[in-house]
Amino acid sequence: MREINVSKIKDAVAELCLKANFELRRDVLKSLKTAVAKEKNPRAKNILKAIIDNARLARTKRIAICQDTGMVIVHLEIGQNVALRGGALKGAVNAGVAEAYRKGYLRKSIVSGALFRENTKTNTPAVIYVDIVDGNNVKISVSPKGFGSENKSAIKMFKPTDSADEIKEFVIDVVKKAGPDACPPMVLGIGMGGTFERCAYLAKKALLRPVGKRSRQRHIARLETELERAINSLGIGPMGLGGKTTVLGVNVLEEPTHIAGLPVAVNVSCHATRSAEKTL
């Protein structure tokens, strides 16, 4: 048994919240730079350049990349040989979020309920997912998710006999409806399989995989490439003002499901797709 004090988790969550909000992910930045080089439309090119300049400024001046510093999603992979000591895990995670949002002058966007909407003033609670895995480490990943793009996400329960083309059509439709509101160029996380709620979780988790890194399953990798091409030929472009760059990447995660179903979820994320991770 390896013992880890939850205060270490609190500190790590705080550190990762700050990092994610101030430093745009390397993979996202790299894909933006590739896009600038390819983009012919002058306005699209300028917008992409502004996005890259913004990332540089945010990093050096420690200002949030985007004012929507999001609802914080925390994925914890806890090794089954780890014993957590020193208090409640959820409390520690939320304390880390609250500390970072206070110290980093980040926007507190969380309200107490869907209908009774009082700002909690701490940006907590975070959405916390815990996975028990082999081993004796704790892997923590933190992503602040903005809601301009979150609001454009969608889920659909397909029939098991529906084709990959029908799924593609659905995804393309989600992108069209998101249009300029989701701050394109977007990153799409797609979850397929599982159950109604599991595929939405997979869609969110898919956003953690570096942009440009393909799925290891060949048929899924092919689907990702085809979707990227099809979406980038729509001409929506940066901020919806035209151009080749509508998505920076499409990441699909697939899991087992039931003979009667084919759940598909699309989690829309913006050019400010942020996350940071650390293993204790």
Place this chain on the structure above:
Amino acid sequence: MKPVKIKTPLTKQAVAFLRAGDEVLLSGTIFTARDIAHKRLHDMIAKGHPIPLKLTDAVIYYAGPAPARPGRAIGSCGPTTSSRMDSFTPELLRLGLGGMIGKGGRSPEVRAAIKKYRRIYFIAIGGIGALLAERVISAKPVLFSDLGPEAIYKMEVVDFPIIVGIDSKGNDIYDQARRKKK
């Protein structure tokens, strides 16, 4: 094309020559307001209460900024999705609102109201709040402070970079982008 420099107040004359797609650098006073602030203003208007904000020729920026670090005017400060405010906008335009800044398209009703009252809608680039904050020289909450980031802030901006989204004739930049594609 070089951006056009304009200053607040945004009178009808000041925006009449601008066309959808034009790049603009705006200087002067703007007010932030988003969802709940709009709802509160709407409720005051519906009840016939005087609204505690001078709307005539004013500019509303759909934004909920991040707090300022010591020594800075404001934190990250980009636009939020405008369409969530669509149902409130025609009423504010009728009361003399000069213009709005946000991101994304607007409803046909908002477009019609902009044309009718000869006003303007600008878009700012979403997600570049750090860069935009550099153009804000002062900011303070002036109304609904209890709402935190959703309070109405009065901001002074210098050369704030925006693009005309819908001009006073009702031309819409997103229509143009769509047409070009075809």
